[in-house]
Each structure stands twice: as structure tokens, then as C-alpha cells.
Amino acid sequence: MIKDNLEKVQIRINNVNHTQSVTLVAVSKTRSIDELQQAIDVGQQHFAENYLQEALIKINHLKSQNLIWHFIGPIQSNKTLKIAQNFDWVHSIDRLKTAKRLNNQRPKFLPKLKVLLQINIDNEPTKSGVLVEQIDELMTHFENLKNLTLRGFMCIPNPDNSQQSFTKMAEIGKRCPELDTLSMGMSHDLESAIANGATFVRIGTDIFGKRA
Numbered sequence: 736m737i738k739d740n741l742e743k744v745q746i747r748i749n750n751v752n753h754t755q756s757v758t759l760v761a762v763s764k765t766r767s768i769d770e771l772q773q774a775i776d777v778g779q780q781h782f783a784e785n786y787l788q789e790a791l792i793k794i795n796h797l798k799s800q801n802l803i804w805h806f807i808g809p810i811q812s813n814k815t816l817k818i819a820q821n822f823d824w825v826h827s828i829d830r831l832k833t834a835k836r837l838n839n840q841r842p843k844f845l846p847k848l849k850v851l852l853q854i855n856i857d858n859e860p861t862k863s864g865v866l867v868e869q870i871d872e873l874m875t876h877f878e879n880l881k882n883l884t885l886r887g888f889m890c891i892p893n894p895d896n897s898q899q900s901f902t903k904m905a906e907i908g909k910r911c912p913e914l915d916t917l918s919m920g921m922s923h924d925l926e927s928a929i930a931n932g933a934t935f936v937r938i939g940t941d942i943f944g945k946r947a
């Protein structure tokens with residue numbers, strides 16, 4: 736049951752020694768509105784989606800319920816307008832062009848869009864994300880993007896050595912004390928992510944069950 740699963744995940748989070756505050760983000764890609772509603776009914780507020788069309792249906796359907804929506808999927812240019820109009824957080828910024836489009840398209844009546852740089856922390860050629868050596872240069876541009884707030888970093892590490900990758904992320908975070916967010920840790924590795932300073936953990940399977 737989704738309610739019991741949420742409680743179990745929260746207990747796992749509480750059982751890790753940490754001083755930062757940790758927010759559980761429910762990754763709801765492929766899940767039905769009914770499944771999301773079950774989580775909402777027991778107080779879950781943060782949801783993350785990877786696929787824009789699917790997300791827009793859910794956001795629209797659930798809009799009276801004060802939810803906080805995170806976009807965590809790859810961003811093609813033709814998606815930035817709807818992302819800028821409908822989301823609170825974007826975790827998957829990996830190039831300046833995307834950031835500029837989101838900045839230009841964020842409606843003025845909404846709060847600034849909170850964004851994270853997705854880091855290709857294991858330097859994997861097949862994965863998206865900013866390389867570690869590109870971070871500093873990319874960050875210099877955010878001062879001019881007045882409709883975005885850069886809050887920190889996100890990664891999807893190689894599961895074979897995620898602990899090491901989380902430690903590298905912690906070091907990157909410490910180099911940027913003005914930023915307060917690290918989005919890392921999924922169902923199988925949330926403990927080591929939190930031990931390394933994660934402030935968002937992104938959990939799908941352990942809340943909603945295996946995806947089809």
C-alpha cells in the first residue's frame with residue numbers, strides 16, 4: 736500500500752544520521768492520478784515527473800491541491816515553455832541554452848523558477864549532465880537569469896559506485912556555500928545520499944511499487 740510504503744521510506748530517511756533537512760520527492764512517472772491521490776491523502780506534497788505531456792495532465796487534474804512539482808527528465812527546447820509555466824523546480828538543467836529559454840519563458844506572475852544543474856558525476860559518455868569541470872563556467876551565467884534561482888545540483892549516479900559519486904557531489908556542494916540543495920538518492924541508495932548531504936531524495940519504486 737502506498738500509505739505504508741511512504742511511512743517506511745520516511746522511517747529509512749529518519750534512521751540516517753543527518754543535520755540537513757531532507758525532503759522526500761515522490762517520483763510519479765507512469766503512475767496514475769489515483770495512485771498520486773493516495774499519496775496526497777497522507778500528506779505527500781512534492782512530486783517529480785520525467786515526461787512533460789504525462790505531467791501536464793496530472794498537474795492540471797490535481798491543481799487545487801497545493802502540490803509542488805519537480806521536472807527531472809531530459810529537456811528538449813520545444814518543452815521549455817510548458818515547463819516554465821507549470822513547474823516549481825527543474826532538476827535537469829544541463830546547458831545554458833535550456834536555462835536561458837526557461838528564464839525567458841517563466842511567467843512574470845509566478846515566483847522565480849528554482850533550478851538545479853544536473854551533473855554527469857561519473858563522466859559517463861552516454862549520460863546527460865554537466866561535466867564537473869564545466870560547472871564553474873556555467874554557473875557564472877545564472878546571475879543574469881533573473882527569473883531563475885539556481886539552488887544546487889542533481890545527479891543520477893552509476894548504481895555500481897553511487898556512494899563514491901555522492902561523496903563527490905558533497906564536495907561540489909561545499910565549494911558553493913550560497914547554494915542549499917543537493918538532489919540525489921533513489922529507492923536503492925537513499926541512505927548513502929543522505930549521509931552525503933542530500934536535501935531532496937527522489938523515490939519512485941519504493942513508494943509506488945515496480946514500474947511496468
Ligand SMILES: *Cc1c(COP(=O)(O)O)cnc(C)c1O
Binds near residue numbers: 764808891922939
Ligand atoms: C525514475 C527516476 C527516479 C526514481 O527511481 P526509483 O528507483 O524508482 O526510486 C529518480 N530520479 C530520476 C531522475 C528518475 O528518472
